Amino acid sequence: MATQTTSLEHVRHTLAHLMAAAVLELYPEAKPTIGPAIDNGFYYDFEFPAGKAPTEKELKDIEKRMRKLLPSWKGMTGQEVTADEARKAFSGNPYKTELIDEIVGKNEKITLYTAGHFTDLCRGGHAENPAKEIPADSFKLDRLAGAYWRGSEKNAMLTRIYGLAFESKAALDAYETMMKEAEKRDHRKLGKEMDLFEFDDDVGPGLPLWLPNGTVLTEELEKLAKETEFAGGYQRVRTPHIAKESMYKTSGHLPYYEDTMFPPMEYEGGKYYLKAMNCPHHHKIFAARPRSYRDLPLRLAEYGTNYRHEKSGELFGLMRVRMLSMNDAHIYCTEEQFGDEFRAVNAMYLKYFKIFGIGKYVMRFSTHDPKRLGEKYVNDPALWKKTEDMVRQVLIDSQIPFVEVANEAAFYGPKIDVQVWSAIGREFTLATNQVDFAVPARFGLTYADKDGKDKTPLCIHRAPLGTHERFIGFLIEHYGGNFPFWLSPVQVKVIPVAEAHFEAAKKVQESLRGAMIRSEIDLSNNGFGKKVRNAKTARIPYFIILGDKDIAAGKVTLESRDHGQVGQLALEEVIKKLAEEIKERK
């Protein structure tokens, strides 16, 4: 088990102050507002007089000034001050004044931090000796953006300056290289290029239309999940996309999660909601029949499509959407069965990581905070301890890398977020598992135990492949569009060298179709070289080439996108080879 480091966060926070100091020296009329650390560096928001904000080009000057000031920042010392002293220090800056009033309103301490000649309003959390701890080449200013004060469009528009900051120049360079590669692999760009998905104004923002090529990806992922879950003893169910208000009152999603749900439909004197999660429907299926201990563990799986409200400004390609097609399942089990079930869920993750070539991953294990029992967390301290101990033990036993984070559990049990890194090293949150020992009781779910008594099962919520939307967004970047053979929208391009070979090529395509292999045929007037280049550009994993020599030999020539020429083979051999590779998901 690793513990989380915060020192880089302190460095980034310090650099935000340093940038403000540099800006004020170069732009004395600027009014600094706030400047936090973020996950790749820091930013600071400023008000500049009209027409006097820095340009992208001038960011270099600010950066230089930061480097000039850095050696003088040998410490950053805090001092508690009165409200009046603070107001005086920032007189003429309405933003800081507003922040001070807020701190006063909450009856909290006001602290000012000083480094070099610069003083800022701050709660603390800095590098102890910036001059010594922060390499001058480990940060740079990145870009400018507009940002409303406090995120509200009713407020003034400020100028935000973003900086990047890492442990070292090497780490900074690596990040920039990765981001350049990520840009090439941007899932929105490749999604267009490869005809994977599209958005349409009449359908609505955040609601992807899966084009045929993208639909292949969703279908292949579902096929994989269904096979894997069948082998794991899961049973599939299907449930409607809507339900009455009463169900979401029982589940506790209303009124607490109403903001993340679509607004209701007024129907037959009541309200119906689009489902934002599958659990309540699955609980209803559990409840649809009397259950006994012999039925447990009961594993109900569904690729259910959920709808969630996300602010339109926060929608982002497939990564932040309003439609979520989720590889969901709920495992109802006894306390005794929990360990084995949870172990099997982890094993399934590892199996998927292997199939998709995901080498780096970590599980983020969120536990409760005993101080907030009965408020943020269900008040059952013994069960919390027991469940968390079980989860921790399974993680240790399975030798899965994990970090433990206090006070981030769900209200009904501990939570595990799965973080993975794409081939180019970018981090994604893929999926979430939750242990639920509260909601089954709210739905009155019970099973008759061996002793004849009715007991409430535990429930594990798990979704190893996350949603189609996010997982395919991840895979596009991970593979840079070069999907493995089994997953490729078009698996084979049939290329007749010239028009004389068109008919033979069509027959080849028919044979591929008979073997359920997805192919395209190039019947254009392009020259042979161009046909092959086009197939490569389209990232198609195999080409079957048909020319005079092939036809004379009664064979075809097989070429691979990744490994070059395979050879001249009988069509049946080719099909056998390809069908096997698909089956094995090589």
Added chain:
Amino acid sequence: MATQTTSLEHVRHTLAHLMAAAVLELYPEAKPTIGPAIDNGFYYDFEFPAGKAPTEKELKDIEKRMRKLLPSWKGMTGQEVTADEARKAFSGNPYKTELIDEIVGKNEKITLYTAGHFTDLCRGGHAENPAKEIPADSFKLDRLAGAYWRGSEKNAMLTRIYGLAFESKAALDAYETMMKEAEKRDHRKLGKEMDLFEFDDDVGPGLPLWLPNGTVLTEELEKLAKETEFAGGYQRVRTPHIAKESMYKTSGHLPYYEDTMFPPMEYEGGKYYLKAMNCPHHHKIFAARPRSYRDLPLRLAEYGTNYRHEKSGELFGLMRVRMLSMNDAHIYCTEEQFGDEFRAVNAMYLKYFKIFGIGKYVMRFSTHDPKRLGEKYVNDPALWKKTEDMVRQVLIDSQIPFVEVANEAAFYGPKIDVQVWSAIGREFTLATNQVDFAVPARFGLTYADKDGKDKTPLCIHRAPLGTHERFIGFLIEHYGGNFPFWLSPVQVKVIPVAEAHFEAAKKVQESLRGAMIRSEIDLSNNGFGKKVRNAKTARIPYFIILGDKDIAAGKVTLESRDHGQVGQLALEEVIKKLAEEIKERK
């Protein structure tokens, strides 16, 4: 091509009058209201004084009186009368008076029809000589029911008497035998018994939850459709379950079809609707890319789930629901391609009929009415003629039985409803195909033709397997729950003869699971005979039995639900045989 017969309808209509005549002789205080022919006979609604309505038992007396009157009904003669004459004839009967006022209001003719001593208000359409044409044993009274006057709960509750009527006693007997069998095979009853689906008040009426066993049926049907459509050159797409109001305005569904849609969600200052059909989403996918003649025919398929409003009183098991999981596809093609495409659609139907052992079917071909062009039908007489001619020709060429019905087309083109008969002879409307030459233009769909000009494609809407809900409802009755092996929720029951064989049986189940064969294992303390009986009652198609002799021989014993003992075989042989049968959908 057959033409529709109406004579049985005339007979049934006549029998409704005959029943009213008999009722009035036995219950002189009864007030007859209306009495139409229906698809298995007729009914008539009466007001009886409180406490004086006939009982179920007394239906026999009314039936006897009908038979007594029948010989005197040698004709049924009509006579046009004035409103006053009509009112006088039915004075004291407020229902008839209301009907007369209505006819007067519409400025239509009032006619009275008389047979024997009985006169009724009627528009006509009777047997010419009832005494001669109607066999006295070809009808019977069936049952009593309450019915509101004109179907509105604000009106008086009347007594409805239902009668059955067919061409002959033999036909009547056959119908009754069929209905008795249908009752045994009732999909709601078997749905419960076989754990196929369930409804839940918190989810909502008409919204089925598919339990694991029922989900197998939906998944197997989808698998079949996907394979069949892949072979047919279809491409799959996936679309959201919601869209903005603007899309349904463009499609023309709003405001005309608003009553059949769920009410909107007020969202982001606009309205979002649950989709009630997939076409507009598919049109948007067509429009998402520039299309050329080379892309046509473009066949977009989706098992899309639609939501439609049905009155709660009309919901009926899976046959009338509010959630429709539809085997949908839209084929975009040129006029030249239409014939081949439509022929291929019909061939696909025939393929499915063969797989499901559907021996009797008919296509009901609905055409337009030239008088209502520009009103009920898109005003393009030449295209109507051309399309209807093409459809008719394909139906004739394919030798598919069909009937032609004027003035029942969709507003945008001719329509074909597919009627099938279950194994016990009951008729179901399975699916609808439509030719659409209007909506693609409303969506501005075009393709660049060979001549470089933009043209609008035709669109064929087709759904050969209809919806999961209705088709599975049909299949439950059709098979009486004895689903074929490939489709069965549980395909194999593993039966260890005694506890000593439990471990070996578990290994057999593991092997079956590895081959993706769905099995259950009986580890109960029941005796061997009871275990086998239970498996048969559960309609499981194969049993694998494991006893001392089997284990000694290193084999298993295979038995079939439908064909008895298969024999003692090696497990690998059994699995090979079963896997082949599944693949071939025997």
